[in-house]
Amino acid sequence: MSKKKSYKITWTGEREALELAGDALTELLWPAAGAISLTKNDATVEDGESAWRLDAYFEDEPEMDAVNALVAENGNITAGALEMLPDVDWVAHSLEGLGVVRCGRFVLYGVHDADKLPNDEGDIPIRIDANLAFGTGHHPTTSGCLTLLDRFAGWAPQSIFDLGCGSAVLAIAAAKMWGRNIIASDIDEDSVIIAAENAEFNDVAEKVSTLTAAGFDHPDIAAAAPFDFVFANILAGPLAELAPDMAKHIGKNGRVMLAGLMSEQESNVVSAYEKEGFRLINRLEQPTWPVLLFVKT
Template identity: 50%
Template sequence: MTDTTQTRFYCRASRADATRLFVLLETEFEDDGFPLAIREINEEADIDEVELYADGNLDVVEDRITRILGDTILSDPLTREKLPDTDWVAASLEGLKPVRAGRFFVHGSHDRAKRRIGDLPIEIEAGLAFGTGHHGTTSGCLDMIWRVAGRERPRNALDLGTGSAVLAIGLAKMARIPVLATDIDPVATKVAVANVRLNHAGAFVETKTATGFHHPVFAKWAPFDMIVANILARPLMRLAPEMATYLTPGGSLILSGILERQRNAVLAAYNGQKFRHVATLAREGWVTLHLKR
């Protein structure tokens, strides 16, 4: 991984306010690609820290953050900190606690000792790819996968926009089925390959850099009994016709990366392709949808 100099913006607030700010900041900086994190600072005092790593015109970034903060009551004010050359992703993830969703236990190498009997562990190392399990969309998808795959027993699956490959690894470990994990970003694919290898899931998971459904790998694998896509609402809506084409009749679609206010628009796009809504799982201002066709 390439080291780089970054500037960290951070503030501290109650858990409820910090969670709300995290969602607002993620929406604001969606197109900038700036990494965000939220972590517990003091459980007893109910204080969490929200941090954003940025570069470019930092004064403009600070103005945008300040506008979003508005009149939120902060435990510690917004602070700008220039970081030394360091692996900032690894440093951020070191402070995150493991996550449980269903029987899945998502953790870093420093938390291996916290595995319990009966866990399906997924070890995710720091990398320049989305998906550590700590985001509401990722943990929501894992929870939904646990419920749906356990009941339906799919024969194969697609993880579209795989990021760190956490969902593909979870599916492979749980159902022991072939899973195609694709991403449009070659850096993400490289991280996914490393995590698949780390979790000994290479016999089940194939990773590929692919844009949309135009890559020949999709024709090779299709149709899929299950498609999981944790990306963003707008691309999910555009992909609705192709999702219908590549999913087996009676197969399941699990979608996330959708803000609560975007839920109805996404459902409308899929209703138009004759999908029916089965369940919605809400978490931290985001929703995960289970649809069938």
């Protein structure tokens, strides 16, 4: 499934600054900035090192001054150049060539990289093609969740929920690692369709049940609760707002993995969950996007 987008903005600069700019665009402009990719540029800068290029794709013509100002806050980055694109499969085009992503034993790839997969024993391959749903493994929130999830291979919860599933990469990873049935929901209907397609591509369609819902507001979710494990890779505001409902739908000693918050938002999210009887037991350090693991006491 794909849609056609019309505009691309390209910036060049140092990798670290562009990574921060890409995070900011994802946090503040997604889904308006529907696909964002960071690649090594063929051009050479004055210091002899290869420059990096950040591309952001938009359906509607963006306000260049505002977007450039947002990007410029993150370091020495050239002003973005706006390009009107022909009708193409814009997401596949933007993500093609980003390569295989390893997160612990999980190895994420697009169909165009299937021939590049490593053949290491114990790897869990997950095919996530370029599409409109958030979560290809290239963003640190997704890769961070997978890296932290990899530490729990020896523990197999019975009831699992991927809240705000996007591409369903986390639900697919859990289904492959634990062999359990999982509910994966998203508020966006297109994402739910893509999540179901991804589950089928990865041969776990019988284990991953996809549905459209906001938070815990669905009878199938209520029927499956209390959960032993919940993923919620969304945004800081909704994460904090969901804390009371999360407490109602997770059983004693159940775990919840939270991502999508930025480091400066962490204290507010932690406070919201501690207030509801959760205790922080693990944290994956990321420069901008930490991943938090709580247990319900």
